[in-house]
Amino acid sequence: MSMFPKISLRHEVEKYLKEGFVNKEQFNGLNVPILQHPDLQDVLLIPVIGPRKNIKKQHCEAIVGAQCGNAVLRGAHVYVPGIVSASKFMKAGDVISVYSDIKGKCKKGAKEFDGTKVFLGNGISELSRKEIFSGLPELRGIGIRMTEPIYLSPSFDNVLPSYLFLQNLPSAVVAHVLDPQPGEKILDLCAAPGGKTTHIAALMHDQGEVIALDKISNKVEKIKQNALLLGLNSIKAFCFDGTKALKLDMVKDAEGKPPFLPESFDRILLDAPCSGMGQRPNMACSWTLKEVTxxxxxxxxxxxxxxxxxxxxGVLVYSTCTISLAENEEQVAWALRTFPYLQLQPQEPQIGGEGMLGAGLSLEQLKQLQRFDPSVVPLRDTDIDALRDARIEDMIWLANKDCIGFFIAKFIKCKST
Structure with missing residues (x-):
């Protein structure tokens, strides 16, 4: 039995969800089951079909950058700024095959490309080659509408935007591990774009105070927009560098703005900036050793x-979306040595695996960590027939494992510093 109450929705919204989402979702004539997570009652799981290998490749081609390719694999169409190359005679209405230039070797405006490229599926060009590379600012919308992507997933664009928020599963787990309570004062130290921030506020029933910090102003605006869209009033977002969030003098600040006095927060989420090597899909492997370290x-x-x-x-949750030992288990070992008044805590829910050996942590300590490692799942093709025949238990197991790479540690501060 989950310790969290069932999410409270208006009757007509709950009816709509049951009819349209909890049971099935239509996508190009296909029925894709939408499942409720058994351990997280506010999480719906959306299966993805693919990679599909029966798509016929076209002679007419378009090449997109690696980041655009990542977005296409997540279900996006191709926008004009992402197109690097297009076949010589491509015109509006043509059915074309779309590829990703994963090494960044294709020259802008090229008419053909024989370098390393990954097939993303087929689409229909909304513009001619000449229009795509004209540089006109009004032609920055959809350049290619994907009709046969190699991965199929239901689109949730503009679907109940005030009630649903798309996240990777581990990102949703983090807020539950933090376990925010109504009336508490909580800090999300590196908050943009605000998915975890808004989830924390929702779990608190919007009762209390959630402070969200990020040092990039347009990302802070995104946090505010998401809070407004979801109708959450407990969130206060500030453009501020988290490394400077501690107030060094003891003069009280009545306005509640950063920096803050010591021991001001009941719970803190540090979803830290990281190398991001757990993000999926990712076809741009351009990290240098200097960047990673x-x-x-x-x-x-x-x-x-x-x-x-x-x-x-108070409770401190540390998380990253990377897989390296140095940014995860080594940080936990360092924290326990540096701050002896911190204690590692078991996590609820425990959906990921335990921590990785190599940082000097005990086996018991490793069991208290949570590491999501998608490499434990063998790569497989998933088509609609496989989804129809799959057991719900197997689909939930796959959803728990076949996600982004992620790490979570939970600490409690035992005494005042």
Missing amino acids: SYQPLQRKLFTVAVELLKPG
Whole structure:
């Protein structure tokens, strides 16, 4: 039995969800089952069909950048700025095959490309080649409408935007692990774009105060937009560098803006900036060793601030969307050595696997960590017939495992610093 109450919706909204989403979702004539997660009552699981191997490739081609390719694999159409190359005689209305240039070798405006490319599916061009590369600002909308993507998933664009928020499963798990309670003061130290922030506020029934910080102003505006869209009034978002969020003098700030006095928060989420090597899909593997190793010092600086801002008895959740030992288990070992008044805590729900060996943590400590590792799931093709024949238990197991790479650690601060 879940410790969380069933999400409360208006009757007509619940009826609509039951009829249209909890049971099935239509996509190009296909019935895709939508499942409620058994351990997270506010989470619906959306199966994805693919990769489909029976799509006939066309002679007319378009090449897109790696980041655009990632978006297409997630269900997006191709927008004009993402198109790098198009066949010489491509015109509006043509059926074309779309490929991703994963090494960034294709020259802008090329008429053909024989380098390394990954097939993303077929679509219909909404513009001619000449229009695509004209540079006119009014032609920055959809350039290719994907009709046969290699991955099929239902579109939730503009579907109950005030009630539904698309997230990866581990990102939804984090807010439950934090376990926010109504009336508490909670800090989301690196909050943009606000998915976890809004989830925290929703789990608190919008009762209390959720402070969201990010140092990039347009991302802070996105947090505010998401809070407004979801009707959440407990969120206050500020454009502020989290490493400077601790107030060094003891003069009280009555306005409630950052920086904050020590021991101001009941719970803190540090979803830290990281190398992002757990993100999927990702076809742009351009990290340098310097970039990959640059995150650990920043994470420790943010962690130190978070510990100082946490009340005695408060909960600190540290998470990343990367897979490296240095940014995950090594950070936990460092934190336990550096802050002896922190204790590692078991997590609820425990959906991911335990931590990885190599950082000097005990087996018991590793069991208290949560690591989502998609490499444990063998790559397989999923078509609509496989979904129809699959058991619900198997689909939920796959959803729990075949997700982004992610890491979660939960601490409690035992005494005042």
